[in-house]
Amino acid sequence: MVESSKIKGPSGFLQLGAHLLVVDYGKVYHQDGSQIGFLFEDGLLEGTAEPLGKWDGLKSIEELNGAIFRGIDSYGLQLELPGPDRGPIGGLMYNFTISDPQSGSSNPADMGSTGGLRYNSKKDFFVLFGRIATPDHKLVGRMTDDGTLYFRDERFPETLRKMDENSQLSTLFQGTKSNGQAWRHEFQRQLYKPDKIYWENEINRYFEDMDRINAQQKKYIYDTMKFYADSGLLHMVRKSEGGAALGNVRHGASGVTQVRSGKVNLDRDEFEREVQFFKKFGALMAVPSQCKPYVEVRINLVVAHEYGHQLEFCLTQATQDRINEIYQKRLHACNRLHPLPEEAGTVSELIQPHQFEERIFVSGYARSTVHEFWAECVAAFAIKESRDVLKQIDSEIYDLLMEVVLKPERVVSTLEGKRENILALQTSLRVGGILTEDVFRE
Numbered sequence: 485m486v487e488s489s490k491i492k493g494p495s496g497f498l499q500l501g502a503h504l505l506v507v508d509y510g511k512v513y514h515q516d517g518s519q520i521g522f523l524f525e526d527g528l529l530e531g532t533a534e535p536l537g538k539w540d541g542l543k544s545i546e547e548l549n550g551a552i553f554r555g556i557d558s559y560g561l562q563l564e565l566p567g568p569d570r571g572p573i574g575g576l577m578y579n580f581t582i583s584d585p586q587s588g589s590s591n592p593a594d595m596g597s598t599g600g601l602r603y604n605s606k607k608d609f610f611v612l613f614g615r616i617a618t619p620d621h622k623l624v625g626r627m628t629d630d631g632t633l634y635f636r637d638e639r640f641p642e643t644l645r646k647m648d649e650n651s652q653l654s655t656l657f658q659g660t661k662s663n664g665q666a667w668r669h670e671f672q673r674q675l676y677k678p679d680k681i682y683w684e685n686e687i688n689r690y691f692e693d694m695d696r697i698n699a700q701q702k703k704y705i706y707d708t709m710k711f712y713a714d715s716g717l718l719h720m721v722r723k724s725e726g727g728a729a730l731g732n733v734r735h736g737a738s739g740v741t742q743v744r745s746g747k748v749n750l751d752r753d754e755f756e757r758e759v760q761f762f763k764k765f766g767a768l769m770a771v772p773s774q775c776k777p778y779v780e781v782r783i784n785l786v787v788a789h790e791y792g793h794q795l796e797f798c799l800t801q802a803t804q805d806r807i808n809e810i811y812q813k814r815l816h817a818c819n820r821l822h823p824l825p826e827e828a829g830t831v832s833e834l835i836q837p838h839q840f841e842e843r844i845f846v847s848g849y850a851r852s853t854v855h856e857f858w859a860e861c862v863a864a865f866a867i868k869e870s871r872d873v874l875k876q877i878d879s880e881i882y883d884l885l886m887e888v889v890l891k892p893e894r895v896v897s898t899l900e901g902k903r904e905n906i907l908a909l910q911t912s913l914r915v916g917g918i919l920t921e922d923v924f925r926e
Contacts, residue, residue: 496555526617571614574659575600599658604916683713767870778834780848785863792862818844
């Protein structure tokens, strides 16, 4: 049991018969000013004195006939308990009786220490008449008797986002429906392997040839695409644009010509070469150019690069214009500070070895076009090693990519419901313990 002294509860008024009791951050006060109990925002009560009564452990507000709380929760949002809707019950650590309002009958609900809602195979929640709460009694959403889940968006706490087949993670509920009927409910994402975690399943769905490559190549893809999987953006791109596969092509970009081709085709030889470069040199390397003594910085993240071309199609036109403005500024600076020699034979940024830290673009190839600039930056943002470099070299595009990941409502297109879908998915990923600050540390 969580100690009430260590958490912050709701504030408002608790009406119980003729009594109107003040509730201040969960503490329930008698009219004489003495504390007589504690109300958690999930509707559980500790009682110590009349008129609440005195009991050991916890009771639900439903057990106090006629009790109604109206006020605000710990977020400052309107809260009414018990509320107009009844839902399932599971994971409670005590016994009580459920009254069926239609039949008037009562059924004992003894969940003991089992049951409740397990989300993403690792996060456990209590469910009290449909109110989904953490073990420390913080409300995170609602559940209906048909298994529909609504989660509070951590970034927009006033918003409950409905989960669907695209946003909901693996779900197992054991308990009772609101009328006391025993109930087990399970949900699994389509074509997901239950022995694989979320990001691994997402990458396997995105990269269609995963079964045809070796262990080292799989590790390369997992290491370089996990970030975009955990952020939900890989799912958004896959649903909107398609996946990626190996083929025999000179270049696999879906966005280079701005001809929307959907699925990415990666040249097999280029892919195998990138894997070896990444293993030997990491994400970034300097390679000699044909024009001595100049070198070109290279990013060894071809899968994330081609994914970046797909991601571009998911952004608003205003965001694409913003990317172009950033690119044009950097191109102008590059032409001024690192002009290409006449014999260069390339459109990439060339630098002398001692200018490695002074380059304008995160990679030489990023200079070539605005589309390649974006794709190279998306690639660099995929792993911590090159993400830190990108932040140092180009803070503007780094900040924009942070918005794409953490504030997609600002930059993701509304077409085909992409914006609402990514917000719902990210809400789900946060509840499931996937989209956390740790994604930027790995």
